[in-house]
Amino acid sequence: TFTATLSNASAQNVIVNFFFFLSATGSGTDYSASASSVLITAGNTTGAITVTAAQDAFDENDETVIVDISSVTNAIESGVQQQTTTITDDDATPTVTFITASQASAGETGTVVATLQLSAVSSLDVDIPFTINGASTATDPADYTITASPVTIPAGSTSTTITVTIAND
The missing domain is CATH 2.60.40 (Immunoglobulin-like)
Known part of the structure; x- marks a missing residue:
């Protein structure tokens, strides 16, 4: 889960858009994201998206997904703009x-x-x-x-x- 947090609640709805950088093969193959943006409704301070690793049967290297805040509507970007998660390969090495x-x-x-x-x-x-x-x-x-x-x-x-x-x- 990647959470966007406002420093203070806003009187307006805030939209946070995300961009995905990855060493993984791509959305729909190695992972899926619940959304590419999140709506933080007026009066609230957080919104989240979930990145879920897809199960496959391939022995492969661990892969990373980097989620970057690409733009914000009705607020200003500051602080940490990027988070990384690792998709750990759980498939056995073939014999x-x-x-x-x-x-x-x-x-x-x-x-x-x-x-x-x-x-x-x-x-x-x-x-x-x-x-x-x-x-x-x-x-x-x-x-x-x-x-x-x-x-x-x-x-x-x-x-x-x-x-x-x-x-x-």
């Missing part, structure tokens, strides 16, 4: 798994593609570092070449691949 536990290549040439899958869509790029198990008997690049680590699952996507190309030796 990543291989689609299959292992794959085999038939012969000494070819390509093996391993797919990595997120448990949920993220609004952030997800970087996934990986290493080759020390027990591996194949050596890079004599026996194979592999996608460079880390691989990235772009924001809004749920999968990416690691490609292993078997060398013909």
Whole structure:
């Protein structure tokens, strides 16, 4: 809740208009505001608007909404003109798994593609570092070449691949 407060009650109705600055995606997506202005009726000293965070299923950074008094009718602006609230992301960070536990290549040439899958869509790029198990008997690049680590699952996507190309030796 954002409250506009008059220093003294006015004999006239006072209108306070608000402007929203945001790192959030926008009204109707990450938050909603009850109004863009408030009427403080004659004889009263306060009026309020409410900003409500919208629930979504996306892992994302915390976002801010800044409410600024943009203009006032029948009163003069003074004091604090801006308030900030943070929309705290409450969605779990997605987990990543291989689609299959292992794959085999038939012969000494070819390509093996391993797919990595997120448990949920993220609004952030997800970087996934990986290493080759020390027990591996194949050596890079004599026996194979592999996608460079880390691989990235772009924001809004749920999968990416690691490609292993078997060398013909």
